[in-house]
Amino acid sequence: MKELKIFLILVIFTGIVYYGVEPYAHSQMQESVPHANFDFEQEDKSFAKDSLAKAEAELAEKKVAYESNKSDSDLEKAFNNAKEKVDYIKAEIDALNLMWTNANVVMSKKGDSENGAAAIDELACTGCHKISVDDKKDAGYALNVTGFINPDLSLAGKIYNEKFLAALVLNPALAMKNNHKFNDENPHPMSALMLEDENGKINDDEAQKVADMIAYLKEVAKKADAKYEEEAKAIMKEKKVEDGAEIEKFVNFYKEKQAFLNACARCHDMRYDGLNNNLVDKDAFAKYQEDGTGNHMLEYAKNKADLVAYMGSNPPDLSIIIRARSTDYLNDFINNTQKLLPGTAMPRVGLNKQGQEEVMSYLEKVGDSKKVEREDLGFKIMIYFVILAIFAWLWKTRIWRDLH
């Protein structure tokens, strides 16, 4: 009884320390944000509303400070900056409303993928974007002007949200939340398609074109998915793997990796899975850029220096990001990069729920590949010590029979 009391005191005090040092302290260090919302229109609008509220509160504060001491030039500067920020966010909200209204018009149309293929040619998308699974491989070779490989659109219809794709086509910088980096003198590399009228609204014909394009991309993505599945199975066959479960596991991993390659690897390395720009043979890459011959992994290589110049800092290697951040953080961050890292140059690429799950699964398989083994073994080890405790107790009672 007394020992139980002592043990309870231990548990209570340890529990208090643990709670204070871990959950409570970490909650104080990281402001809590609303969770990921795959309805990107809602996410953007509510985030902009929250940002505006914060900016207006700060403006009120700075105004009070300035009014109390009008001669202080620093306070004046702070007040003017706060005013500019509020105006900027208000303008952004107007642009967002317009963009999402237009996107909704697009979504109201029923897309036809054959017309979509024609629209892609008409709007010259393949001037910059490859759609390799549909034999449109020619773009991108000489277009490394920003140190940036424009993404292959083969998988876009599967992993990205449809309405987001419509918004992206209409206003790339705003949809991807990169608009703070670009202006008229320094425009976004993906040039505007100019589908809107002078009021900024899209008419039915243009909206239909965009809807057709998206339908086409979805068709293409199905082909791409099937192609990757075949590639994965071929690799398993070459390695003479027969076990069905193992083949399925590899096929899933291969497809998840494709999602990562498409959505993330243009900027982020994954050196624990062999994606390391530093190891790319620069000469081989130059040749690949010239005539397309060589290892397909080079497709995801980039001139690191150009990329750093474009982004402002080195996009971190994601090999172990799954251990360095919580899954909540990563999910919320990928969904809206500005929410957790305001001002970041990382675009919000518009992964839909399934696409994001595939990317997260890939991150876990590379960064925490032993998770399943760890949880399995942990359970077994605990059982071992339960059994040992029973035997130890039996031994103790035998010895202590003579002692009590």
Place this chain on the structure above:
Amino acid sequence: MANFRKSTGIVDWLDQRLAINKFVKVMMTEYWIPKKINFLWAMGVILLTMFAVLFITGLLLVMYYKPDVNLAFDSVNKTIMQEVEYGWLWRHMHGVAASVVFLVMYIHMFTAIYYGSYKRGREMIWIGGMLLFVLFSAEAFSGYMLPWGQMSYWAAMVITNLFGGIPFIGPDLVEWIRGDYAVGDATLNRFFMLHVCLLPIVIIGAIAFHFYSLRMPHVNNEISEELDFELEAEKYLAGNKKEAKVIAFWPDFLCKDLFYISLFMIFCFYLVCFHFDFAMDPINFDPADPLKTPPHIYPEWYFLWSYEILRGFSYEVGLACFGIAQVIFFLLPFLDRSDVVAPAHKRGAFFVWFWLLLIDMIVLTIYGKLPPVGFNNTIATIASVTFLALLIVVLPIITLMERKAK
């Protein structure tokens, strides 16, 4: 040469040459421990087990770890964690054990304070124990540097920087410790030497001393009764085990310990495999970047209370108080001016003092982790002053009063 006769078996053969029978009696079967103790007395053996776990997993890790700023991070997070068979297990065990060992050390320490196991002939046990605490702290600090993550680098920067506050020799001392102007490859390599070579050797020596220092005064008991160990031992050896107030270290004491260790290991391995973020902070899975300061820099939880004392005052005062806090516990046997040896609940004012100290250290620990903003800073100063006052002023006074009252 002594008389050697034909042995009656292998035990006798070894006994004639190494006196193993006498050795086992002295160390185990006739090493007397009081009977009236509770499970808190098992903390010592649990600590030894934890040290063994750390040592063995450490040996396994050192087979693959590379102490070089360009190679360290990947040698841990790729090679050991993902390529070596069960490498992840050794790394998780090592990290979790390093954190849990401090929890057990604090329990062990506060048990000793509560039952007065630092007084009346047991001062050297206490001092040896505090020495072990300091050595383990240095070992933990140097070990945390090795994975070369963000916190490894920045905690090292902050803590080595502290020495710059020492008058006259400060800045040169910092450079000497680091081996360079800033924390870098030189620092990593020498902390690797400390962590893997020098400190483990000194720790093993200190453990041996700690065990040796227990023998003359004997282990304390739950009611702090002063036992006549020879008398009680005679009762035991005469066959009167039930009446004897002592038990033998082996098998009586250790069989109970094995039970406690098994229970403890269930908890420990739950942490190792399912709940380890408290010991392996996610921030340290970002590779060290001298150009990117983390928004929050903090040490491991067991250092938080003294980190908070450092932050509780202005720079020089804080540094001085931090230095005092590291050594003040060594002086406990001498700050306690009374010769009363009893468990705290029999010592009135000391009982209150004990819980105040514990609560104050918990406050210091939690606030040591919180960002130093606003009211947190006020709490820091109050709690730090309370800590120093409790030990340097209150304890001598109440124990003097206790002695006079006797």
